[in-house]
Amino acid sequence: MSKSANPSDFNLWSIAIPAFGPSLLFGIGEGAILPVIPLSSIGMGSSLAGAALVVSLIGIGSLVSNIPASLITAKFGERLGMMGAAALSLLAMLTCVYAHNLWFFGAGVFLIGAAAAVFNLARQSYLTEAVPPLMRARAMSTLGGVGRIGLFAGPFIGALVIHLAGLPGAYWVAAVAVTAAGAVAWWLPDLVSGDGAVSSGPRPTVVSLLSAHRKVFLTVGIGILLVSAVRSSRQVVVPLWADNLGLSPAATSLIYGLSGAIDMLVFYPAGKVMDKRGRIAVAVPSMVLMGAALLLMPLITGAVTLMLVGLLIGFGNGIGSGLIMTLGADYSPRNGRAQFLGIWRFMADAGGSSGPAILAGLTAAVTLPFGIAATGLLGLAAAAVLGYWVPRNKASAR
Known part of the structure; x- marks a missing residue:
């Protein structure tokens, strides 16, 4: 399969099931287990702090696996990469089900993150090659959107099975979902680059790509790191401030859920705007809205206003x-695309890991309002960096 010679003839929905189906299924699997991982940890004798550490192993596994994932995808291709990731994720789920001590359980959680790194990189690389550049943002925003839909639906499916089969039921839901994702990936066509440039030149290394594209990594890449830090922090900020206001867990969950719902509703229009008006038309407003909402949050004193700010955060993120x-x-260059994307994802995951850590550190050292406000300033900094360095053009021709 190669990119259509005439991009105007390409229909994104013609590849909807093979392109987005695996991501939806993978998202359902992750969504089913994320709420129960800390419960499983505590059930094995972990403290609350230890349970939080076990949950963080997913992010750590993804972070350290991005570069190896890029090498795997470059060597074996996107299709085999996704199938291998599904198999590794299935092994991880079974490890979690049958683990009888915290060490084996933690190893299973770490493998879930590693498998997600391989899967997500292969998915992104596949769509980059399969979709014409003029529709790239719509494809990527849809990819992110269906993953969020899966993460949203997963806990409900998991809750139903847990009610019938106990806590391990969530991991069995995830095992079935990732197996189905691997099965869909099995039917994907192998991609062939449209101009053969990838196979004709020497294969670049991670080090050579870092050197050749250092300006991009040190400019736009820093902006992406800041974006990821703000995005990951937002998941913690709303529950923390709701607890600070003394809201009930039910009210906190409702506010958090509504924020996530509006997040899911706007992904495709956002991608269309990026394709039509350029990446900067979305990048800057997204970060300005999130930064401003986070700066407003320490001023919030009630549930209704917190809900409005939560909706603003969800819209900005969406x-x-x-x-x-x-x-x-x-x-990303045509030759060495997978390795470049591995570095890119490593930077994004590094930002995602540092965001909550910065918030926690500033909260401990100063106050929670100060930590939240600092996170808001990171959002405005991300808007400034991306606004300065991202070109004001439409789609890339690569």
């Missing part, structure tokens, strides 16, 4: 759906 993947695809 219109940025697929932004990181789209920019990575835009700047």
Whole structure:
């Protein structure tokens, strides 16, 4: 399969099931287990702090696996990469089900993150090659959107099975979902680059790509790191401030859920705007809205106003759906694309890991309002960096 000679003839929905189906299924699997991982940890004798550490192993596994994932994808291709990731994720789920001590359980959680790194990189690389550049942002925002839909639906499916089969039921839901994702990936066509440039030149290394594209990594890449830090922090900020206000867990969950719902509703229009008006038309407003909302949050004193700010955060994050993947695809070279995307995802995951850590550190050292406000300033800094360095053009021709 190669890119259509005439991009105007390409229909994104013609590849909807093979392109987005695996991501939806993988998202359902992750969504089913994320709420129960800390419960499983505590059930094995972990403290609350230890349970939080076990949960963080997913992010750590993804972070350290991005570069190896890029090498795997470059060597074996996107299709085999996704199938291998599904198999590894299935092994990880079974490890979690049958683990009888915290060490084996933690190893299973770490493997879930590693498998997600391989899967997500292969998915992004596949769409970058399969979709014409003029529709790239819509493809990437849809990819991010269906993953979020899966993460949203997964806990409900998991809750139903847990009610019938106990806590291990969530991991069995995830095992079935990732197996189905691998089965869909099995039917994907192998991609062949449209101009043969990938196979004709020497295969670049990670080090050579870092050197050749250092300006991109040190400019737009820093902006992406800041975007990821703000995005990951937002998941913690709303529950923390709701607890600070003394809201009930039910009210906190409702506010958090509504924020996630509006997040899911705007991903495709955002991608269309990026394709029609350029990446900067979404990148800057997304970060400005999130930064401003986070700066407002310490001033919030009630549930209704917190809900409004939560909706603003969800909208800002939603219109940025697929932004990181789209920019990575835009700047990635044809020769060495997988390795470039591995570096790109490593930077994004590094930001995602540092965001909550910065918030926690500032909260401990100063106050929670100060930590939240600092996170808001990171959002405005991300808007400034991307606004300065991202070109004001439409789609990349790569």
